[in-house]
Amino acid sequence: MTTATVATYHARFRKVLEYIDSHLDDDLTVDRLCNVAAFSKYHFHRQFSELFGVSVYKYVQLNRLKRASYQLAFRDRHQIVDIALANGYESPESFARAFKKSIGQTPSEFRKQPQWDTWHSIYQPLSDLRINHMKPENQPAQVKLITFKDTKVAVLEHRGDPNLIGESIRKFIEWRKQNNLSPKVSATFNILYDNPAETSPDDYRLDICASTQRDLTENSFGVVEKTIPGGRCAVLRHIGSDDNIGESVRYLYSEWLPLSKEEPRDFPLYFQRVSFFPDVPEHEAVTDVFLPLQ
Numbered sequence: 290m291t292t293a294t295v296a297t298y299h300a301r302f303r304k305v306l307e308y309i310d311s312h313l314d315d316d317l318t319v320d321r322l323c324n325v326a327a328f329s330k331y332h333f334h335r336q337f338s339e340l341f342g343v344s345v346y347k348y349v350q351l352n353r354l355k356r357a358s359y360q361l362a363f364r365d366r367h368q369i370v371d372i373a374l375a376n377g378y379e380s381p382e383s384f385a386r387a388f389k390k391s392i393g394q395t396p397s398e399f400r401k402q403p404q405w406d407t408w409h410s411i412y413q414p415l416s417d418l419r420i421n422h423m424k425p426e427n428q429p430a431q432v433k434l435i436t437f438k439d440t441k442v443a444v445l446e447h448r449g450d451p452n453l454i455g456e457s458i459r460k461f462i463e464w465r466k467q468n469n470l471s472p473k474v475s476a477t478f479n480i481l482y483d484n485p486a487e488t489s490p491d492d493y494r495l496d497i498c499a500s501t502q503r504d505l506t507e508n509s510f511g512v513v514e515k516t517i518p519g520g521r522c523a524v525l526r527h528i529g530s531d532d533n534i535g536e537s538v539r540y541l542y543s544e545w546l547p548l549s550k551e552e553p554r555d556f557p558l559y560f561q562r563v564s565f566f567p568d569v570p571e572h573e574a575v576t577d578v579f580l581p582l583q
Contacts, residue, residue: 299340299422301326301327301328302326302336302337302340302341302422303422303423304325304326305322305325305326305337306422306423306572307423307570307572308322308325309322309348309349309352310352310570310571310572310573311570311572311573313349313352313353313356313376313377313570314375314376314377315377316377317349317377319333319334319345322345333345340422341418341422342414342418343414343418348415348418350387350391351391351412351414351415352415352571353376353377354376354387354388354391354392355412355415356376356566356567356571357372357373357376357384357388357396358388358392358399358403358408359566359567360372360375360567361396361399361400361403362399362400362403362455362459363455363458363459363462363567364567365400369381369384369396369397369400372384372396373385373396381396384396391411392404392407392408392411393407403455403456403459405452405453405455405456406452406453408455409452415532416530416532419529419530419532419533419571420532420533420536423529423530423532423533423572424533424536425527425528425529425533425536425537425540427525427536427537427540427544427545429545429548431525431526432523432524432525432541432545432549433523433524433525434521434522434523434524434582435521435522435524436519436520436521436522437517437519437520437521437522437579437581438519439516439517439518439519440476440478440500440516440517440519441500441501441502441514441515441516442478442496442498442499442500442501442514442515442516442517443464443468443470443498443499443500443501443503443505443512443513443514444480444496444497444498444512444513444514444515445457445460445461445464445496445497445498445510445511445512446494446495446496446497446511446513447493447494447495447496447497448493448494449490449491449493450490450491450493451485451490451493451495452490454495454497457495457497458497460510461497461499461510461512463510464508464510464512465499468503470499470501472499472562472565475499475500475501476499476500476561477498477499477561477562478496478498478499478500478517478559478560478561478562479495479496479497479498479559479560479562480495480496480498480517480557480558480559481495481557481558481559481560482494482495482496482557483495486535496515498515498517517556517559518556518581520554520556520581520582521554521581521582521583522579522580522581522582523541523545523546523549523551523579523580523582524577524578524579524580525537525540525541525545525577525578525580526563526575526576526577526578527575527576527577527578528572528573528574528575529571529572529573529574530566530571530572530574531574531576534560534576534578537578538558538578541578541580542580546580551582551583552582552583553580553581553582553583554581554582554583555581556581557581558578558579558580558581559579559581560576560577560578560579561576561577561579562575562576563575563576563577
């Protein structure tokens with residue numbers, strides 16, 4: 290097989306993965322999925338499992354449970370019964386059994402206190418699959434040069450294991466609710482001080498931010514006031530999962546920056562979260578990556 294033939298084959302399967310992302314609340318039968326990429330239903334199961342290392346049934350189930358876990362942890366306005374039905378389960382009881390078998394906690398237990406280390410170990414195979422098969426296709430024309438204005442932000446400083454960021458996010462969401470600063474009225478940013486691949490978990494640093502014009506007072510959440518400084522930036526829009534956002538960051542640093550002849554400014558890389566999973570399908574989540582320039 291030529292390289293182009295292999296690429297075409299993989300592209301057909303990527304369509305299947307994206308279709309699953311967008312239709313987790315639908316009846317994802319084998320007939321339906323193999324028709325997405327025009328594969329024979331007699332061979333689709335074997336093709337899928339040989340390429341991805343997991344059966345199509347297991348892949349669909351894991352993605353539904355992953356979305357459900359995000360809804361439980363970060364969207365407390367959703368009732369558990371509605372989460373169960375929206376993710377293809379006939380009843381809360383069948384959802385609870387599947388969730389407990391996969392995660393080791395009931396949905397109620399997970400909503401109250403997620404065991405993030407266990408969660409990450411369970412879903413690492415899904416992350417690896419996305420990294421290998423759903424890479425962003427970055428091009429120089431996608432990088433824009435802009436002038437960013439000084440932006441005052443409310444900040445929750447996450448310090449420590451990246452696997453526990455979810456708990457910091459939950460805490461910050463609660464602070465935003467209490468202060469009426471939802472993402473609809475207040476832009477969401479992350480300031481990245483460290484690369485998790487090169488930093489020990491204990492030393493990892495990340496700021497979770499929301500833009501605000503208010504003066505912050507001392508609070509029990511530990512939210513503090515900072516400013517993202519204005520200046521020139523290169524911006525690359527990353528569309529897709531956080532699992533492969535590192536590929537977009539790598540592209541900016543290793544490919545775009547050397548060719549641009551630009552020099553980085555003395556401020557960390559930062560993200561603006563434009564749309565979020567699980568509110569949109571995972572492959573459609575939008576994050577703007579900002580590289581500060583001199």
